[in-house]
Amino acid sequence: MAITPPTVRIWWKEPIAKVELIWIVIAFIWGLVMFFMMIYWHGAGQQNLSNEAYKTTPEQYAAKANAVVEAHKVRDEAGYPVVHPPAGSDVYLIARLWQWWPILELEKGQTYRVHMSSMDWQHGFSLQPTNINISVHPGYDMVVTMTPDQAGEFGIVCNEFCGIGHHMMIGKIYVVE
């Protein structure tokens, strides 16, 4: 019994029952399938998170973001600049207590290098409703190359708890045809 010492003293020499053995083999193979699936997706799949990131400081990062905003601002909305950067360019998104800044306007089917970094605490980039979730840290400039493939209005929710204003931290991305 499980609460008493094994009845067969040399328990490590007991043979294993066939059903158990078969299950162990199946479960092991399933592990391999799942392992190769991740690798396969790196080759064949469209959604892989980049490994590209740089050390930065809030000041350096903010300077880059401001430069892009100045160069490509197209209008203002609710106190936020709306930026329409050229396709293929580097776009900077600032996360800070409690906003995603600026608002981005991207073109459908075009590819952008979207940078994200935090000015203060950790935040969570959660692009909805498409549902992409990425952690944003202070001191790290994360670069994600994305290709919006649907037009419309997208919200950036903050999904890493960042204090009392966490639930007010909403950003916006417009994808235009």
Next chain:
Amino acid sequence: MAITAKFRTCPSTGLKVHDQAEKLIKANAVAAVVFLAVGGLFGLMVALTRWPAVHLLPADWFYLVLTAHGLDILLVWIIFFEMAVLYFASAILLNSRLAAPKAAWTAFGMMLIGAIMTNVAVLQGNSSVMFTSYVPMKAEPHFYLGLLLFAVGALIGCFVFFGTLVVAKNEKTYQGSIPLVTFGALTAAIIAVFTIASGAIILVPTLLWSLGIISHIDSLLYKTIWWAMGHSSQQINVSAHVAVWYCIIGMVLGARTLSEKVSRMAFLMYILFLQLASAHHMLVEPGISSEWKIFNTSYAMYLAVLGSMIHGMTIPGSIEAEQRAKGYTNGLFEWLRKAPWGNPAFAGMFLSLILFGFLGGISGVVMGTEQLNLIMHNTLYVPGHFHGTVAAGTTLAFMSITYLLIPLIFRREIMFKKLAQLQPYCFALGVAGISLFMMGAGTLGISRRHWDITFADSILSFEVPGTAFLMLGLNGIFAILAALGGLIYVIVVVGSVFFGRRIGDNEKVMDVPATAAVTQYGSAHTVSIPGTVVLVAVFFTAFVLYYFVNWKYLAEVWPLR
């Protein structure tokens, strides 16, 4: 000490019970239940706040109460109870004295003071940082100090456990190898040492930082080391509750495991493949290479998962083999139908096994897949997953074994028997609901730890899908059921422990069935467990289908590289 140790002999099991071990088990279990009650109430308040139609608490209280819920229930309840399990699995099951009762009492005291200190810090309002306390968000120093005290206390408890194993071996209190349950507990304790070491490595600098002595802690480094503790501690929980499952089927049914070798190897895998730095919490962090993520989440994780999948067959398999040997041999499932469903220890154990596998296990593997994490990270899917593992799995397993500990260790008769019989079903249904509906909301992109999905106070607006409101409403309703199940548990335990009929010194309260009822291994008999094979096949099919459905979901989001 060896000479002065006082023992009694348990009339039901024939085990020798060391008086100090018994007292320590009681103290730890009682402390655990108190924190479960407090933490569970907090959980209900959180769920009722997330139910948009109710929206119980204001935002600051919501984040405060959520921090307290995570701490009190994930850390304090579970680890206090694990201490009781460790002392039980060593001193009691091995007929031994506890190695160092004074150290064990010191451990208990430190854990209690630490838990109270951290709770005070949280309730004072300046430490609503969640139990993960990610830097650079800062809590008060006594928040971290309390956690450290608690952790060091638990570490001392683990060493008392190791010491007891040594004492039992030297004093030859048992024959042959340690029992499987003790082996499982040993696995848990070994992992605990690794866990607590990681915890100290990260919490000590964080404490110094909150005191202003250290000026900066890198947030990514913090997260990596924090999860070396945070994840491994979940591996402790799995080892402990699997040991508890084996213990319950042994004590209630007299079932022995199908194969000692396989079960022990499966436990060993938890140690060997403890995920290094727990990569699956770091899948969407900046600057971590895909190779590292894939290695750590596959080699390191799938073999630990394999361990759980093995237990997932051996445990129902052992029950089936035992029941068939008792003559319940009709059809595929007579053994299961005629199982002691009216015994809350057994019912809770079996529900815990099923829910852990189907809800917690499958979702955990899916979410821990490098790319799939992109569509789940930090959504409500995450709490949905771990209420399947720690609430439905660990908590329900620990609740179940309490129904055996009360008559055997507290020596009181269970009060309110009818309520007690109902309890596991009520709690299981409730937690299964919250687990499923939080996962549902998460799949719709709803964030965890979030006070207001309508974003009413923000400058920019965003509308979440209407079904999300439905999911959170259903979550609230099932939360009430879960809380009710928790409340019944607390009432039954407190009632029985303080007011239950005392059980006499020579009174037998249960028939712990004799061993060797089951087919012997290595002989011509082979086990035949067709019912279990069907259960496992259903599980495996669900797993595979669900896994690939999520790849399909992933394929629909914006291309990224």
